Amino acid sequence: MLPLEAGGRRPAFFDQDGMDQLLSMVLELAAELWVVRERVFVVEAVLQTKGVAVSEAIEAFVPTAEQQATLAAMRADMTAQLFRSLNRDHRPVR
Amino acid sequence: MPMELLHDLKVAHRQDARARQDFVSALRGYMLNDMAAGMKQRYQEEVAPAMAAGLGGRLPTQDDVHDAMKGDLYFKFYSSVRYNAQEMVWRSVIPGIEAALPEMVARAATVQDRAGGTLTLDPTLAPPENVTAVDVHLMPGVYAAPDTPSAGAIYDNGLAVFSAGFMGRELDDIGMSMANYVRKRFPDFAPTDILDCGCTVGHNTLAWARTYPQARVSGIDVSSSVLRYAHGRAGSLGIAAHFRQMNATALDYPDASFDVVFSSMFLHELSVKDIKLFFAEAHRVLRPGGLLINMELPPNQALDPYDQFYLDWDCYYNAEPYYRAFRDQDYAGLTRAGGFAADDYLQFTVPQYTYMSDDDFTEAVQRPAAIDGQTGRLSATLQWFGFGAWKR
Numbered sequence: 001m002l003p004l005e006a007g008g009r010r011p012a013f014f015d016q017d018g019m020d021q022l023l024s025m026v027l028e029l030a031a032e033l034w035v036v037r038e039r040v041f042v043v044e045a046v047l048q049t050k051g052v053a054v055s056e057a058i059e060a061f062v063p064t065a066e067q068q069a070t071l072a073a074m075r076a077d078m079t080a081q082l083f084r085s086l087n088r089d090h091r092p093v094r
Numbered sequence: 095m096p097m098e099l100l101h102d103l104k105v106a107h108r109q110d111a112r113a114r115q116d117f118v119s120a121l122r123g124y125m126l127n128d129m130a131a132g133m134k135q136r137y138q139e140e141v142a143p144a145m146a147a148g149l150g151g152r153l154p155t156q157d158d159v160h161d162a163m164k165g166d167l168y169f170k171f172y173s174s175v176r177y178n179a180q181e182m183v184w185r186s187v188i189p190g191i192e193a194a195l196p197e198m199v200a201r202a203a204t205v206q207d208r209a210g211g212t213l214t215l216d217p218t219l220a221p222p223e224n225v226t227a228v229d230v231h232l233m234p235g236v237y238a239a240p241d242t243p244s245a246g247a248i249y250d251n252g253l254a255v256f257s258a259g260f261m262g263r264e265l266d267d268i269g270m271s272m273a274n275y276v277r278k279r280f281p282d283f284a285p286t287d288i289l290d291c292g293c294t295v296g297h298n299t300l301a302w303a304r305t306y307p308q309a310r311v312s313g314i315d316v317s318s319s320v321l322r323y324a325h326g327r328a329g330s331l332g333i334a335a336h337f338r339q340m341n342a343t344a345l346d347y348p349d350a351s352f353d354v355v356f357s358s359m360f361l362h363e364l365s366v367k368d369i370k371l372f373f374a375e376a377h378r379v380l381r382p383g384g385l386l387i388n389m390e391l392p393p394n395q396a397l398d399p400y401d402q403f404y405l406d407w408d409c410y411y412n413a414e415p416y417y418r419a420f421r422d423q424d425y426a427g428l429t430r431a432g433g434f435a436a437d438d439y440l441q442f443t444v445p446q447y448t449y450m451s452d453d454d455f456t457e458a459v460q461r462p463a464a465i466d467g468q469t470g471r472l473s474a475t476l477q478w479f480g481f482g483a484w485k486r
Contacts, residue, residue: 002192002238002248004185006229011177011411013170023174024181031117031182038113093164 005088012090024085032078097254100264102205102330103198103243103323105251107190115186115255122179123258126472129172130404136168137400156394156402160410163403177411180232180256187251188234195242202243202326210334213325215318219339222316224363228413236317246295246323253297260472262448268358269301271447271478272389276354277305278459279442280385285309285353289379291342291372292360296324296335298389302356303333309353314340343371350381358389362417366428369420373432380485386429387482391470392443394421401467425481434483441481443469 012020047054063071097119098104107115137159145154145162154162163169191198206213221237229236233252236245253265261267269290276283286309290299293313303311313335315321321337328335340346342357343364355376361369376386394402402421409417426439442463447455463479470479 002188002244003234004188006181006184006232006234006413008228008413011173013164013173013177020174023171024178027121027175027178027182031114031121031186034117035110035113038116039109042109 005084009089009091010085011093013093020090021083021085025082028082028084032081097257097259097263099250099254100331101327102201103247103250103326105187105190105194105198105247107187107251111186111190114182118179118182118186119255119258121175121182122256125172125175125179126258126260127474129175130473133163133168133172134400134404136166137163141166142400154399156399156406159399159403160406173407173411176407177232180412183252183256184233184248186255188248191244191247191251195239195244195247198247198326199242202322202329206326206329208329209332211325211328212336213321214336214338215321216339217318219316219341222341222343222368224365224368224416225316228415230363230413231408232413236319240318243319243323243326245317245319246321246327249320250295250297250323250327258472260476262446264448265297266301267446267448268389268478269298269356270305271444272298272356272358272387272480273302273305274447274455275442275444275459275480276385276387278456283353283385285385287352288312288354288356289314289345289347289352291355291357291376292363293324293337294320296328296337298356298358299324299335299337300328300331300333302354303335310334310336312336312338312352314338314342314345316341343368343375345375345379347379349378351379353381353384355380355384355386356388361388361390362414362420364420365416366419366423369423369428370431373429373434375432377433377485382485384485385482386432386434386485387480389478389480390425391417391421392465392479393423393425394418395424396465396469397467404467405471429481429483432483435486438484438486439481440483441479443477443479445477 010020014020044054141162145158149158226237233248235248238244250265253261257265262270285306288302288306288309288311290302290313293299293315296313299311299313302309313324316339318339321339324337364372373386380386391405406418406421408414425441426436429439430436443465445455445458465479468475469477
């Protein structure tokens with residue numbers, strides 16, 4: 001496995017405990033939100049070209065048990081990424 | 095859309111990864127332009143006057159500026175966004191690379207010999223401490239898989255995200271700008287052997303081959319992984335380049351082997367001691383009339399304290415331990431320490447070659463070096479800085 005994190009302690013720019021980690025979470029969340037927004041945009045654009053009216057179908061959609069399990073795993077991955085900074089040491093800057 | 099790599103070793107990142115890379119690139123673009131401008135304004139209006147009151151009439155140093163800025167909320171958010179964005183650059187490309195690695199290796203094997211380039215690795219070369227002790231610019235896994243091109247792939251794909259559009263469509267604007275500076279400024283100079291030291295994936299090495307197609311172009315690096323990638327990348331692009339695993343402080347080339355010894359974004363990864371060793375080696379392997387030319391960040395002595403502090407952010411927070419010590423040096427003095435004569439020193443700034451017309455660039459290179467706060471700094475008004483010396 002290739003590592004995803006660089007070695008060493010992360011700098012803590014803020015005086016308040018947890019602020020640095022919190023900002024990491026916010027930025028990860030923003031990135032994730034963008035990924036989803038772009039994907040939804042692409043999905044709707046693709047379906048539009050195929051002549052599919054997708055909005056009504058989305059409102060009526062009920063996931064299967066298998067689909068629910070897939071969504072649960074996706075949520076778990078997203079959560080792990082969201083809180084990644086909690087596993088790291090931080091060195092005070094001031 | 096994210097900047098797609100233009101060669102056969104590119105990774106077919108999935109839609110979600112591409113969107114994430116795009117987001118990180120846009121975040122960096124916003125931070126480097128808008129947030130940087132906001133932070134400077136904050137410094138000028140709030141931080142600098144308060145700091146001056148505490149200095150008793152003494153002029154501030156960059157350490158004074160840094161200390162004062164540490165307490166400023168704008169600096170904290172700027173720095174935190176920049177640090178996180180740096181981590182996110184690598185995270186946005188590594189999983190896709192890992193998945194694509196076996197196929198990338200197979201593809202490299204089919205294209206790497208296409209143009210007649212070569213790869214010579216040295217299994218006895220121990221990676222020096224300056225690249226093993228820290229994950230430089232927070233890039234994880236430089237030596238995680240030395241027998242694969244993984245580190246090269248991470249660097250190339252990461253640079254496409256990191257550069258936020260400021261380093262050229264083929265990530266070679268530095269090399270193209272430096273090589274074309276030499277071509278335009280010294281039209282009678284006709285190098286036949288060119289060496290790029292610390293070449294990583296060869297993105298700037300190939301710029302020299304494009305600019306001087308008659309020359310034999312070589313690139314060295316201490317990492318076998320980036321060289322494996324560089325070899326495949328160059329073959330894919332149809333350019334013959336000769337990559338060897340070697341330390342620039344101890345070049346395994348005979349005296350007087352090259353007309354140009356080049357480096358880019360390399361010296362700031364070395365200790366001052368190693369820079370001097372490298373320059374002495376460059377002097378040795380250059381032929382009389384040959385040129386040492388380095389693209390780098392400008393020296394601190396040419397900048398005001400705020401701009402010194404702004405560029406040295408990388409040293410404090412981006413795992414670039416040698417960055418400031420290098421930038422605090424007298425660059426001309428470093429070339430003299432390598433054996434070059436004081437009168438043979440040159441330094442210059444150039445605009446970005448791949449972003450302008452050849453004619454406009456030709457005109458620009460005739461102007462004297464003008465170093466300011468935008469020099470070498472990724473932003474919409476970027477100018478590259480270069481320095482070096484001729485060997486008599």
